[in-house]
Amino acid sequence: MWCSGIFRSLIISVTVFQFVSSNSTFESKAKCCKTNEWIVSENQKLFCNKSQQNRLLLSDSQKHNSTECVEAYNSKVYLFGNQENSFVLKEVFPAVSKCCPPNFYYNHVHHSCAFMPNKTKTLNESFIKIGLSHCNVISDFQFDSTHDFKIANGVLFLPNVTQNFPEYDFCVDDNVDGRFAVRVCRDIGVCENIKCVRKCCPDGQSFVNGSHCLDTFQHGLRFENFSDFMEDFSDDFAIIHGYPATNRVHMVPKPPQFPKGQKSHNNPYCIEHATKNNSTYGHLYFGLIVASSPPMPTKYLLNRAAMILSGIFLVLTMIFYVGTKEIRKVFGKALVSLCLSLLALYIMLVYYTFTSDLHHKKNIVKCKVIGFLIIYLGFCCFVWLQIISYDIYWTFGSIKNVSSNDERKRKAFKRFIFYSLYGWGLPMAITAFSIFFHYFNVLPAPIEIKMGRRRCAIERSDGNYAEILFRTIPLTAILMVNIVLYVQTVKYCLKVKNEIKNMNENALNIKKKKKFFARRERFQLVVKLSLTMGMLYVFEVASSFVDFSANTITSTIEIIWDFINCLQGLFIFLIFVCKKKNILTCKKSATFEKIRKISLSSTRTTIASSGTTKSNINSKIKMETEQHKEENP
Structure with missing residues (x-):
């Protein structure tokens, strides 16, 4: 070494x-x-x-x-x-x-x-x-x-x-x-004035049979294969030799960009010529595996904390809907499904931020599994939001036939089964297409799906539009349908509102008004949720075209925007749970439960007491009868 x-x-x-x-x-x-x-x-x-x-x-x-x-x-x-x-x-x-x-x-x-x-x-x-x-x-x-x-x-x-x-x-x-x-x-300070490139081995040495640096002298640095890495490798530059003994190296097929104006590279890396068992591999780009994890950037620390907090509030939201029996309604089931998909997405993302070596060669399979799971769960979130939007539209706009309670329950159950097939199945189909094209590699280079080389996601690079084709466009289509549903629902709301103004104040009309206002309130909540999740979509689209890390201002915007997007679980809790009506419902539920327990306990005591008295009377009658028989044989 x-x-x-x-x-x-x-x-x-x-x-x-x-x-x-x-x-x-x-x-x-x-x-x-x-x-x-x-x-x-x-x-x-x-x-x-x-x-x-x-x-x-x-x-x-x-x-x-x-x-x-x-x-x-x-x-x-x-x-x-x-x-x-x-x-x-x-x-x-x-x-x-x-x-x-x-x-x-x-x-x-x-x-x-x-x-x-x-x-x-x-x-x-x-x-x-x-x-x-x-x-x-x-x-x-x-x-x-x-x-x-x-x-x-x-x-x-x-x-x-x-x-x-x-x-x-x-x-x-x-x-x-x-x-x-x-x-x-030279001193390392020279890299403040000129470009510096890191070579893995000391001067005159290269990798032989693994990451063993031995004297070869004839292999220096050749940048012909790294034109994407350095925009102009004819510039004067210094060479930083070696990597810390506590580190290991792994090969990276494609290095990240090293712009012409950039003097040093942010990612831990080195370039070296490699030979093994008399086979020459040429000059390769190696990433450094750091033995002790380097300090995590503030952005990821904030996002991790926000996602953990969101996960807690998503669990609380699901507990509320199950505890108050809101889950019996189709809307409640759909909202819990959305919370489940978002919670699973946050779990994957938090695990990804806790595991720094997922994109290394030894973990490539795990990296790709997590990457495609993140894509699948992301689609699930937006598709379930579409289902909730459709359900609101259907509730407002469809003509309801008078039917029995059992018939309504049966139809609602069928409707939710259809929603589930669509909500979990459509994202699976879209993700399956991505997996197929990734592993069979039949697409041309501009739309080739690359994953696991530098990160556990569809990788972005100049001239490659795979992420736009397989993520941005499907998300756009889903949200465009949502917008159409919202517009149609608003139209129907305005129509019904005008009709309500002209209604007489009889019992049937009062019941219709209550239903309308309840549905309108639910629609308003869904619009708030859509606007909140729409921020995530807007950022995804913007980041596909703009490098937010290019300067300090856009980098700060990215940190703030990411942090807000990671608080989706908190927003869902505030929108759907933290309402005056729900708080009163919880209090009533707690009060009724307490009264029910007291009543049940009192009833049991009365029954037990009554049973004891009856038993005593029967015993006394039995004794008197036997005594009478003895006196009058």
């Missing part, structure tokens, strides 16, 4: 080289340890230890029996005294890094090393320290000549750059285009 990169950077190659233009000369020193070994310390003793990734290269002509030698130790190259296989640290060895191994030249386009053994060398190689594997952030500079920059006493000076770079914080090499490449270690 790259986390041992700090130590692997000790395995730095050495063979210190000189620039032709530099006045510095270094005496050739032997490498202290054998190939693939470097010096480590244990119990205050220095000795050679094996390394799988040795960046300390040495000419075969140099011997290991010298009294002085050089070796990598504690991220730098040191001069050691060598006495009877015992090493004594003397001083830091003044080594300047070469960016690539011998016979390799730097490719500034791909930020990698290219093998070119026949190319004329500009740099004299005697000792070289290869690469900058210890650097977290690296910037590249290109120069036409070695005279365009200066190295003095191991320190690099660059034109138009105020910062100077010590000998272990830069490397120099020939570029494949004939110029000179200079790479320098």
Whole structure:
């Protein structure tokens, strides 16, 4: 793993080289340890230890029996005294890094090393320290000549750059285009001024057989496959190397957008070349799986709290309708069905916000199941709202034949069965179409349904209109029908209201008036509910076309709007339960229940007392009869 990169950077190659233009000369020193070994310390003793990734290269002509030698130790190259296989640290060895191994030249386009053994060398190689594997952030500079920059006493000076770079914080090499490449270690603060892209492994390394970073040198960063990720990858940018050792990575098929004006990326990610079992996968985009969950954005914390609160009020609404026997009415059953679908939707959404790794590869099936369930339950909410709207329209507008109570109950039950088939079946059919087209992948790219790559929902991207086709348009059709029903109901209300004004005050007409006003009140409640849920629809449509996270103002609007939409359960409770009539009904129900219990208890006591008295009388009569028989045998 790259986390041992700090130590692997000790395995730095050495063979210190000189620039032709530099006045510095270094005496050739032997490498202290054998190939693939470097010096480590244990119990205050220095000795050679094996390394799988040795960046300390040495000419075969140099011997290991010298009294002085050089070796990598504690991220730098040191001069050691060598006495009877015992090493004594003397001083830091003044080594300047070469960016690539011998016979390799730097490719500034791909930020990698290219093998070119026949190319004329500009740099004299005697000792070289290869690469900058210890650097977290690296910037590249290109120069036409070695005279365009200066190295003095191991320190690099660059034109138009105020910062100077010590000998272990830069490397120099020939570029494949004939110029000179200079790479320098930078502080993370450089990303405030230029674009920064994250590479998974340290400099010169890539993924081999999993997320194991090993020296390869020839795989840097290639952005040809990430044109959607970076709008202009020819811009100057710095490379952030590595990811925290406490994190793991998973492959993401399509990275999120990295706009040209954006200097760093908000999502945890890195890009790396990967090979496994001699198969080359090329450069892939990886998301970071954070071991300890990162702080959740305020938006999701607020929405989660609002949905939990809504769920509680939805349960209270259903309890009220069951407890007051309102559920016996078709309207009550339909409203409870709406509450059930909305409650199930909130449960799915809350679970989704509590589970941060659902879109990762190992959870892809669960992610898609939850995603399609959320789509299904969302449709259920709006279809049941349509059913309630239709039921109000039907109640107002249909001609009722006089029938017995049993006949009315039977018809109401049939009507609710039809409503249930429509309310649960239509959303299932729409969702089934989406599932079919998602898994069989027969649609063209502009309307292809993508889910589970970045989120557990139909994913939005430029040029893809799947969400509009499979969600926005069906919701629009449902709500358009609702609007037609509302208009027709309002027309009928106005018509009946005018007729009521001309009615005589007899018992039948008074009963009709009461029914009308009760139905009109229910209609007003449904309109309020529709307006409330319509806000959710409007936001869904708007978010399909507008990126609300683009700036601070729209982002704030999105947070407020989302929070209000997540309070649908509270609004339903306030609209349908918190009415003066319902409060009186609850009080009456409680009072009647108390009176009934007292009456029942009193009745039982009276019956028990009466039974005891009767038993005593019968016993007395029986005794007198037996006594009379004994006296008159």
